[in-house]
Amino acid sequence: MFKNAFTCFNKAFGFDSPSRLVFEKPVENPLAGLETQGETKPLGQQLDAVINTVDGQINTIKNFLLKNNINKADILPAQQSINTLENNINERNREKTAIRFSNDPKTFAATANILKNKYADVPGVMDANGYGVIQLIASYNTAPDASSVQGHIADFEYNLNKKLKEQGKKPITLSLEPKDFAATKKLIEEDYKDEPGATEVLKAITAYTQPKDPSDIQARLVKIAEYINDNGLNPQQLAAVRLSSDPANFRSTLNQIKNQYSNVSGAKEAMDTINAYLTAHAEEEALNDSNLWKDSKNFEKTAQRLINKFGYSEELRQTLDAIKAYINLKEKLRRVRFGIFQKEADRANMALTTIEELNKAAGIIEGLLSKKHKEEQASGVPYAALSAPDLQEVSISTTSIKQRALDRKPSEKPLEQAREKLKVTEIKEISGEEAMHELIRHALAHPKVSVMKAADIVPGRKNIANLKKFSIEESMGDGQRTFTVVDTNNQSIPVTVRVGRNNGGQGIPVALELSWDEKIGNAVTTHQTRIGLEDFVLYSKQDKTYGMDEKTFKWAKKTNTTEEKFVDTDPMSKAENYLATAPAGAHITLISGDGLTEWRITKETQKIGQFVDDKGEVVGGISPKFRIEKRIRQNPDDAWPQWAVNESSDDYSRAALDSQSVPDVRRNSALAFKGDKPTKNPDVGSQDEKAKIDIPKDPISPVFSRPISTGPTKLNDDQGQEYIGSELNKALKAIVASNPDIQVEKLENINEHEYTKGILRNIKELSGYIPSISALPNSKEKIDKAMWALGEQIRTIGLTDSVRKELFDLDDKTFAEIRANERIGQGLDLRSNNSFKFIVDSQKGGLILRYDDGRNVSEVVIYKPGDPGSPRPLRNMESFLN
Amino acid sequence: MPLTKAIKNKLLGLLQKSKAFLSLSKAEQKAMRKRLLALSEDKALDVIAVLEDEQIKTEALENDLKTYEDQLAALLPALKQASSHLQKAFIALQEKEDSRSTDEESQALLEELENV
Numbered sequence: 001m002f003k004n005a006f007t008c009f010n011k012a013f014g015f016d017s018p019s020r021l022v023f024e025k026p027v028e029n030p031l032a033g034l035e036t037q038g039e040t041k042p043l044g045q046q047l048d049a050v051i052n053t054v055d056g057q058i059n060t061i062k063n064f065l066l067k068n069n070i071n072k073a074d075i076l077p078a079q080q081s082i083n084t085l086e087n088n089i090n091e092r093n094r095e096k097t098a099i100r101f102s103n104d105p106k107t108f109a110a111t112a113n114i115l116k117n118k119y120a121d122v123p124g125v126m127d128a129n130g131y132g133v134i135q136l137i138a139s140y141n142t143a144p145d146a147s148s149v150q151g152h153i154a155d156f157e158y159n160l161n162k163k164l165k166e167q168g169k170k171p172i173t174l175s176l177e178p179k180d181f182a183a184t185k186k187l188i189e190e191d192y193k194d195e196p197g198a199t200e201v202l203k204a205i206t207a208y209t210q211p212k213d214p215s216d217i218q219a220r221l222v223k224i225a226e227y228i229n230d231n232g233l234n235p236q237q238l239a240a241v242r243l244s245s246d247p248a249n250f251r252s253t254l255n256q257i258k259n260q261y262s263n264v265s266g267a268k269e270a271m272d273t274i275n276a277y278l279t280a281h282a283e284e285e286a287l288n289d290s291n292l293w294k295d296s297k298n299f300e301k302t303a304q305r306l307i308n309k310f311g312y313s314e315e316l317r318q319t320l321d322a323i324k325a326y327i328n329l330k331e332k333l334r335r336v337r338f339g340i341f342q343k344e345a346d347r348a349n350m351a352l353t354t355i356e357e358l359n360k361a362a363g364i365i366e367g368l369l370s371k372k373h374k375e376e377q378a379s380g381v382p383y384a385a386l387s388a389p390d391l392q393e394v395s396i397s398t399t400s401i402k403q404r405a406l407d408r409k410p411s412e413k414p415l416e417q418a419r420e421k422l423k424v425t426e427i428k429e430i431s432g433e434e435a436m437h438e439l440i441r442h443a444l445a446h447p448k449v450s451v452m453k454a455a456d457i458v459p460g461r462k463n464i465a466n467l468k469k470f471s472i473e474e475s476m477g478d479g480q481r482t483f484t485v486v487d488t489n490n491q492s493i494p495v496t497v498r499v500g501r502n503n504g505g506q507g508i509p510v511a512l513e514l515s516w517d518e519k520i521g522n523a524v525t526t527h528q529t530r531i532g533l534e535d536f537v538l539y540s541k542q543d544k545t546y547g548m549d550e551k552t553f554k555w556a557k558k559t560n561t562t563e564e565k566f567v568d569t570d571p572m573s574k575a576e577n578y579l580a581t582a583p584a585g586a587h588i589t590l591i592s593g594d595g596l597t598e599w600r601i602t603k604e605t606q607k608i609g610q611f612v613d614d615k616g617e618v619v620g621g622i623s624p625k626f627r628i629e630k631r632i633r634q635n636p637d638d639a640w641p642q643w644a645v646n647e648s649s650d651d652y653s654r655a656a657l658d659s660q661s662v663p664d665v666r667r668n669s670a671l672a673f674k675g676d677k678p679t680k681n682p683d684v685g686s687q688d689e690k691a692k693i694d695i696p697k698d699p700i701s702p703v704f705s706r707p708i709s710t711g712p713t714k715l716n717d718d719q720g721q722e723y724i725g726s727e728l729n730k731a732l733k734a735i736v737a738s739n740p741d742i743q744v745e746k747l748e749n750i751n752e753h754e755y756t757k758g759i760l761r762n763i764k765e766l767s768g769y770i771p772s773i774s775a776l777p778n779s780k781e782k783i784d785k786a787m788w789a790l791g792e793q794i795r796t797i798g799l800t801d802s803v804r805k806e807l808f809d810l811d812d813k814t815f816a817e818i819r820a821n822e823r824i825g826q827g828l829d830l831r832s833n834n835s836f837k838f839i840v841d842s843q844k845g846g847l848i849l850r851y852d853d854g855r856n857v858s859e860v861v862i863y864k865p866g867d868p869g870s871p872r873p874l875r876n877m878e879s880f881l882n
Numbered sequence: 883m884p885l886t887k888a889i890k891n892k893l894l895g896l897l898q899k900s901k902a903f904l905s906l907s908k909a910e911q912k913a914m915r916k917r918l919l920a921l922s923e924d925k926a927l928d929v930i931a932v933l934e935d936e937q938i939k940t941e942a943l944e945n946d947l948k949t950y951e952d953q954l955a956a957l958l959p960a961l962k963q964a965s966s967h968l969q970k971a972f973i974a975l976q977e978k979e980d981s982r983s984t985d986e987e988s989q990a991l992l993e994e995l996e997n998v
Binding site for chain 2: 061
């Protein structure tokens with residue numbers, strides 16, 4: 001049994017020799033083979049090699065513990081009891097519906113009729129030789145011939161009267177009526193028994209009047225009935241019941257027994273053994289959850305459960321301790337790597353800040369020159385002539401500095417730092433849930449998302465830009481997350497976000513793909529859209545180096561409206577920032593101060609950041625392309641002519657503008673930005689200073705393959721209503737009473753659906769409210785809807801700190817950290833804290849309340865279908881409910 | 883008014899130590915140096931302050947990084963050690979399980995023989 005485990009273990013360590021299957025002594029160097037002779041690998045690679053190896057090792061141990069120790073006996077009693085019950089059920093059904101033929105000879109004719117019509121082919125029913133039961137019954141029922149008896153009586157009477165006449169006696173008369181045969185017989189027996197022929201008459205009368213023996217027919221009918229029953233020939237007979245004994249179907253088998261056969265002998269034992277198996281199996285599955293083997297806090301619980309399951313042994317305890325020690329080290333490694341990245345980012349930012357300061361200082365000279373420029377312009381010298389070549393040298397764009405900071409060669413720093421930097425751009429590494437939360441919010445606030453508004457003409461479509469709040473419901477693996485987005489109508493929309501990456505999935509994120517389903521009735525419509533997000537995908541609080549900084553972002557996300565912040569003392573800098581981070585298709589328009597010349601810089605292609613190969617080497621990137629166009633008119637009142645299209649450039653810097661005869665507006669006060677007056681803050685800037693940014697309506701067309709539907713059915717008019725804790729009854733009543741889809745049934749009629757019962761109990765436990773009419777969903781969809789509504793209503797209730805602490809079993813330190821991070825007032829409003837989610841998962845756990853702030857995760861199963869102990873809401877939550 | 887020699891030297895010295903400045907191309911460095919040396923004294927002192935600030939903060943960051951990198955380097959032997967412990971513990975666990983399994987099989991065989 002253990003050979004496989006040894007083999008896996010050896011492979012995990014690179015020991016492929018079969019001789020290693022026998023471990024006489026502990027291996028001296030468990031990492032042999034990881035290091036190549038004479039070659040020292042970079043530290044990062046060595047760390048990764050150890051991590052990969054030990055992760056594999058732990059996986060081997062996990063498999064060893066869970067798979068090799070599964071108690072197969074748990075399955076057998078359940079399967080045996082299921083088989084026994086199945087036999088009992090079928091025997092009972094057979095007994096109930098088995099055909100039987102009456103023993104009463106009076107019914108023989110009817111039985112014969114049935115046999116003739118339905119079972120003529122059954123052996124023994126008909127027989128060519130006349131011995132079939134039908135033939136026997138026919139014979140049995142045939143009355144003897146009275147005339148022969150009458151003949152015997154007449155002959156006896158003639159001979160007797162002849163004798164009596166010879167003796168001079170009076171003759172007698174014997175009745176020939178069959179009804180008188182008995183009297184005749186009695187007379188003969190008493191008075192004429194010894195007369196010749198008396199015996200024959202008595203025999204004939206006896207034969208005529210004595211009943212026939214039905215036993216043979218009765219015995220035959222029993223055999224025929226058995227044959228019919230045994231061979232399933234009775235159309236009334238129930239089909240044999242089959243109960244699945246496949247462990248995969250145990251849950252449905254259990255429900256089947258519970259609902260249909262609970263009163264059959266053996267049912268209780270079957271249910272008990274199945275439940276025992278399911279409990280044991282759930283434990284196995286829970287222990288197999290890889291998350292329980294990665295986090296040091298979770299693993300301690302896992303270790304205890306393993307010891308409980310397999311029994312304590314020093315060897316097991318030491319193995320588990322070794323795993324825990326490794327997990328702790330791995331967590332520390334992660335923290336250190338992230339710390340290094342942060343410091344690297346800070347260092348790059350520092351360099352950037354310094355360069356900007358130096359530029360700013362150098363700009364004083366530009367100002368002086370600009371002044372000179374003005375003077376010269378006033379003197380009639382054309383400004384174009386003032387494009388002094390020496391000024392070009394001063395123009396050091398912040399974008400290029402940023403890029404340089406990013407593009408530093410790997411040789412300039414440890415390789416793992418370069419790799420770590422890229423990891424930080426991965427979703428999980430940015431800052432956990434909070435960063436992802438930020439990300440999606442930014443995604444939806446991005447101007448590109450406003451293209452969805454274009455579809456507003458489709459009746460009932462969702463405008464995601466108006467979505468109110470977002471919460472991560474479930475992780476779906478790297479690169480993909482599912483969120484539930486709650487819109488302004490409190491309607492919940494699951495949104496799946498997949499992060500597209502360059503360089504075969506290893507590089508930085510380049511786009512978000514959002515998809516979400518909307519369900520109307522039974523029809524589900526899937527929507528998808530793709531948003532190029534390289535600008536703010538890379539943004540996070542911890543990472544100001546990549547892409548936008550926070551300030552720029554705040555500006556950019558408002559650019560679909562008139563934005564006063566754009567009016568600045570250095571509009572070109574803002575314009576540069578905009579173009580650096582704007583999506584492909586965005587452009588800015590510049591106009592000369594005399595209003596005669598206009599330039600348009602259009603970002604043709606998006607910048608794709610670093611491409612990094614498998615070894616972490618930077619192998620290049622794609623610079624953005626800009627198209628610079630120009631048009632000139634003779635008078636300010638003339639209409640503009642067509643744009644003159646020039647060649648694309650990968651640079652829109654001053655040099656590029658100059659090459660297109662576009663002056664550097666930043667240092668030429670004769671040029672101004674064209675635009676409307678800001679609407680939000682008209683006091684800032686002037687019309688001349690305002691730049692007009694044209695946001696492309698649909699630079700990357702979202703895919704709406706089908707019309708967009710209206711989303712989940714609105715439950716009730718009170719949905720926008722908020723309920724405080726004391727109004728829970730009211731909230732529940734609103735759910736119950738106002739949902740037309742919820743069926744109303746009597747309480748006693750609902751016990752056939754465990755799920756439904758659970759919801760009812762939930763409502764009762766949550767509210768103390770026992771509805772006079774019960775809201776009882778009778779379908780999965782309705783149940784889910786009711787569960788969702790219930791969760792929504794619970795969400796509106798505030799939890800006090802003490803209840804939260806108790807509910808999620810948080811220690812003081814952890815709880816203090818959570819509170820510090822939340823920075824909220826007293827108590828917790830679930831509506832505004834996305835660390836709390838209600839998850840409706842009927843497969844896993846029913847209704848789950850999860851707390852997940854990215855570092856601490858805790859769950860409380862509020863209701864679990866099929867669990868005898870469910871619902872357990874809220875035993876711990878009673879205090880807040882009260 | 884041209885900068886004094888002391889300020890010029892200070893400025894140039896700091897520029898030579900500035901990682902930001904040194905990250906520029908040679909041409910950019912030349913142009914920047916030219917512009918900065920043409921600044922007024924007040925502005926040059928501002929630039930010096932900026933460069934000194936960069937130097938101080940960069941040194942602090944370098945120290946932090948060094949600390950982290952030392953921690954990173956220390957983790958490798960620790961992880962190897964953890965791996966070694968884990969392997970030894972697992973081998974002991976396997977041997978125990980194997981032994982128990984053998985015992986059970988032997989016991990079953992004995993019982994079988996007794997029943998023959």
